[in-house]
Amino acid sequence: xxxxxxxxxxxxxxxxxxxxxxxxxxxxxxxxxxxxxxxxxxxxxxxxxxxxxxxxxxxxxxxxxxxxxxxxxxxxxxxxxxxxxxxxxxxxxxxxxxxxxxxxxxxxxxxxxxxxxxxxxxxxxxxxxxxxxxxx
Numbered sequence: 001x002x003x004x005x006x007x008x009x010x011x012x013x014x015x016x017x018x019x020x021x022x023x024x025x026x027x028x029x030x031x032x033x034x035x036x037x038x039x040x041x042x043x044x045x046x047x048x049x050x051x052x053x054x055x056x057x058x059x060x061x062x063x064x065x066x067x068x069x070x071x072x073x074x075x076x077x078x079x080x081x082x083x084x085x086x087x088x089x090x091x092x093x094x095x096x097x098x099x100x101x102x103x104x105x106x107x108x109x110x111x112x113x114x115x116x117x118x119x120x121x122x123x124x125x126x127x128x129x130x131x132x133x134x135x136x
Contacts, residue, residue: 002051006129008096008121009055009075010034011068015121017129018050026129031118037075038082045083053079053086056093056128091132096124103127 001021008015014037016029032040044050055076058068072090079088103123 002049004052004054004129004132005029005050006054006091006125006132007037007056007075008093008125008128009037009072010121011071013118013121015118015123015125016040017122017125018048019129019133023133026126026133028122028126031121038078041079041083050086053083053088054091054128054132055079055088056096056124057090059092059094061094089132091128093124093128096127 001023003021004019004023006017006026008017012034013031014034015031017026018029019026029044030040055072057072058066060066076088076090079086
């Protein structure tokens with residue numbers, strides 16, 4: 001089976017998470033600089049089959065779009081242009097950053113380590129992926 005990949009897209013950094021080949025376990029993969037996302041994905045997908053990409057869709061508490069929504073929409077367009085055979089599905093990402101930060105606290109990371117925004121992005125992508133796996 002091919003993997004499922006989740007993307008926590010940001011203006012500066014993008015967190016990535018993937019499932020195992022059996023699509024049972026979500027694991028953080030990496031956080032890349034956003035301008036390096038497509039080259040990284042090309043290299044990764046040349047080595048590992050991916051059948052679905054999930055991307056976190058930013059929303060306000062009331063479900064309306066945020067100022068980051070247009071960035072994600074543009075990212076989806078770029079993903080579909082570069083990987084036309086791969087479906088891209090939007091997943092509500094409300095609270096994932098807060099959940100990621102709480103996960104870091106719960107796992108005992110020191111305050112200094114919790115300031116690592118790249119780690120927050122990777123954990124957020126993992127949470128997006130876990131929620132998708134749980135919901136299907």
